[in-house]
Amino acid sequence: MNCCVYRTLASVSLIALYAGAVKAATVSPYSKNASFSHHHVHGAQPVTAKGKSDLPDAHTARNIRPTVAQSTAAEEVTVRAALQTATGVTGATAGGGLMPQQKAAKSRSGLTRDFIAKQGPTSNPTTMIASLPGVVTGSGDPLGMSDQQMSLSVRGLTQFELGYTYEGIPAADPLNFFIFTGTTADNENIQSLSLAQGSADISAPLYNAVGGQLSETLRDPARHFGGFVNLAYGSYGLNREFVRVDTGTIGHSGIRSFVSFSYEGADNWRGSGRNTRYHVDAKAVKEWGKGSHSAFVLSYNSPTGYYLQTPSMAQWKALGTKANYASDFHKGGSSYYRFQENQRNSLILGAPTHFRLTDSISVDTTPYYNYFWGYGDGGTTLPTGYSYVGNQNTGPLQVNSQASSIIAAAIDTFHERHGGLNSAIHWKTKHNTLSVGYWYSYYTQQEHSYYAEADGQGRIASMIGDYPIYTAAGLPLSRYNINFVQQTNAIYIHDEFKAFHDRLTIEAGFKEAMVSRMSTQLVPGANYKTTANYAEPLPQFSASFQITPHDQVYINGSTAFRAPSSILTMADYFSTTTGKLAHSRATNLSPEYSIGEEIGYRHYGLVSVSAALFNYNLTNRQLNSTVYLNGVPTTASINAGGQTSRGASLELGLRPWHHFSPYLSGQYLHATIDNNLASGGDLLPTRGKIAVNTPTFSGAIGLAYDNGHMFGNFNLNYIGSQYATFMNDQKIPSYMTANVTLGYRFENYHFLKHPQIQLNLVNLGNNGYLSGASSLVGNAKATRGVYGSTIAAQTPLYYIGGGFAGVVSISSGF
Structure with missing residues (x-):
């Protein structure tokens, strides 16, 4: 309790310094090194345009400093700790990594490292998105190694009607439209997966995306060796x-x-x-x-x-x-x-x-x-x-x-x-x-x-x-x-x-x-x-x-x-x-x-x-x-x-x-x-x-x-x-x-x-x-x-x- 009181007083001092009113300051006891993000209390973790978490990785978390943002109602500071992991897990995404915040004016779900890193190392994106709404996945083998005989549908539309992009590159078979997700990145390198159920982005290089769009992003290289x-x-x-x-x-x-x-x-x-x-x-x-x-x-x-x-x-x-x-x-x-x-x-x-x-x-x-x-x-x-x-x-x-x-x-x-x-x-x-x-x-x-x-x-x-x-x-x-x-x-x-x-x-x-x-x-x-x-x-x-x-x-x-x-x-x-x-x-x-x-x-x-x-x-x-x-x-x-x-x-x-x-x-x-x-x-x-x-x-x-x-x-x-x-x-x-x-x-x-x-x-x-x-x-x-x-x-x-x-x-x- 003394630790929590101390951190709460520190948050109050920061807000007073910036002439804001404190509505909430919360601390997560996930790790010894706390990181800070600015958004509304009870809000979801911010996500970048590429679907990547704004929380720091293990190399940079220890150097994060508190920041303050102006909201439409009042100035708020949320203090949140990032997990210290080598796998990219931050502990910040709702649903254990299955529900990152979305803003698009259409149905869209996603996965972050909080979920991806905890799947089997042989898993591929087709098996990993199985829990998202509307997804029906039948894996041909339990390890996920083979995607040659794997069934997938989204809202009843099959994988052959699902557009698939990898770092903005059309990655499915261009004629059979089989998505072959095992051909792209290894599990350890996938930063995020995003599934738009029903419609693809207008800018996507796709001509088969009647059933939506599955987008995969690769992790960025670390700034240190x-x-x-x-x-x-x-x-x-x-x-x-x-x-x-x-x-x-x-x-x-x-x-x-x-x-x-x-x-x-x-x-x-x-x-x-x-x-x-x-x-x-x-x-x-x-x-x-x-x-x-x-x-x-x-x-x-x-x-x-x-x-x-x-x-x-x-x-x-x-x-x-x-x-x-x-x-x-x-x-x-x-x-x-x-x-x-x-x-x-x-x-x-x-x-x-x-x-x-x-x-x-x-x-x-x-x-x-x-x-x-x-x-x-x-x-x-x-x-x-x-x-x-x-x-x-x-x-x-x-x-x-x-x-x-x-x-x-x-x-x-x-x-x-x-x-x-x-x-x-x-x-x-x-x-x-x-x-x-x-x-x-x-x-x-x-x-x-x-x-x-x-x-x-x-x-x-x-x-x-x-x-x-x-x-x-x-x-x-x-x-x-x-x-x-x-x-x-x-x-x-x-x-x-x-x-x-x-x-x-x-x-x-x-x-x-x-x-x-x-x-x-x-x-x-x-x-x-x-x-x-x-x-x-x-x-x-x-x-x-x-x-x-x-x-x-x-x-x-x-x-x-x-x-x-x-x-x-x-x-x-x-x-x-x-x-x-x-x-x-x-x-x-x-x-x-x-x-x-x-x-x-x-x-x-x-x-x-x-x-x-x-x-x-x-x-x-x-x-x-x-x-x-x-x-x-x-x-x-x-x-x-x-x-x-x-x-x-x-x-x-x-x-x-x-x-x-x-x-x-x-x-x-x-x-x-x-x-x-x-x-x-x-x-x-x-x-x-x-x-x-x-x-x-x-x-x-x-x-x-x-x-x-x-x-x-x-x-x-x-x-x-x-x-x-x-x-x-x-x-x-x-x-x-x-x-x-x-x-x-x-x-x-x-x-x-x-x-x-x-x-x-x-x-x-x-x-x-x-x-x-x-x-x-x-x-x-x-x-x-x-x-x-x-x-x-x-x-x-x-x-x-x-x-x-x-x-x-x-x-x-x-």
């Missing part, structure tokens, strides 16, 4: 090593940087196979003048893994998590797990820069270049006496075996290159900020299929020097050889008007996005060239009013579009055993378009509240579904017509109180299909049916504790049942998942800064569940069509959510 090490071991033979070195400010250049490297390896949680991942992150920053700054960002990723089998409902009920590819070649044949290997390498480069030209004019520009390359395999059986490339019979296969058929791996290789420049100029006056921006991108993809023969031990020929398989005509056996080119031009204008001492904000903007595509298919018999062009107007409007310093209401109306995804959309595929068309290019290439409205309310204080009502109308709803061609999983696009989605979301979080920070989120969603869908020569009677991937209710409960030494997190997620068919005749049952974190931080020891030990228990008490639909179909039961014909049943396939895993990690700064 140092580093961080994290070693982790756990279930399924997991071992992971991470090391990061900060250069500090280099001489008198003003440049500071960091580079990190990590390796991780673990067995598949079900079935055979071992996943590995090599990863490098680097960033350099330079600040100059009055507010100008530039950065260079690099992320390199090289993972190798194995596809897991996606069972039907009947297989799931019969086998459960034992529905796997065979671990022995002689028992499995073409279903041998080694034929399911895949690799997706990536290199992401970017240089986000902000120029402050005058007091009223500034420019933002982000040049970037992404390169993705790799392969995906699938087992198959091939006749040796004849073969087809396209629709031409190319004679017997040139193979080592004399048998009438052989087992082989079908290998899909790809190279994707994506470069672009996103720039904007801003003119700020007393009440207005006018922005004009332009984004250009150029994207190419080369995708070619091959086959490799397996020997008697199940080793594919690429390992023994005979790759690929050739036909008697001297051609490599191939289903397709596709070259794809896309150019994107987008221009936007946006104005922000503020009035009544900045309490009222009105924003209006217009964006014209233009996408030009050309695809060529080089196998005989296929349509050689397919083109598509889109020009979509995208207006936006929003308004917000700050009722009190702690309360805000807002409304918005937004539009978005998404070009059809998948290289399958514009190309014909042929069977290599019959010469018949296995998949024909889409005839309906219309883009998905959405119009959305929201009304919301926020309150920030000791208890923070965020609530919203939303409505969306979509036309040409584009859904991605996995199809298997010669055993290889490939993404196909389905035009699901119109859809109407209405719902409500709620988010509650408590600022740290006696070291505890509870959190709660929930969403109610009612999404229906607006029209009957074509199936063969008839129509399925789907009008009014519940849309796929749309649980009526989803929610999460969290509780965080952190006293500076001992810390822990508990998060429980509930996902309601979801339909996997447009006729609503088969669905995924509801499920719950729970994660627990326990840890302890030690005092500094010699050169070790804030060492800690952390235990993560993932999916506690759950040994596997159906987490999402891999292959969507119209109907799982024979159905009478609108015109009277019988439409045959189809079989949806499902992802299996990860089982239980435990991970122990030891980390320290230096």
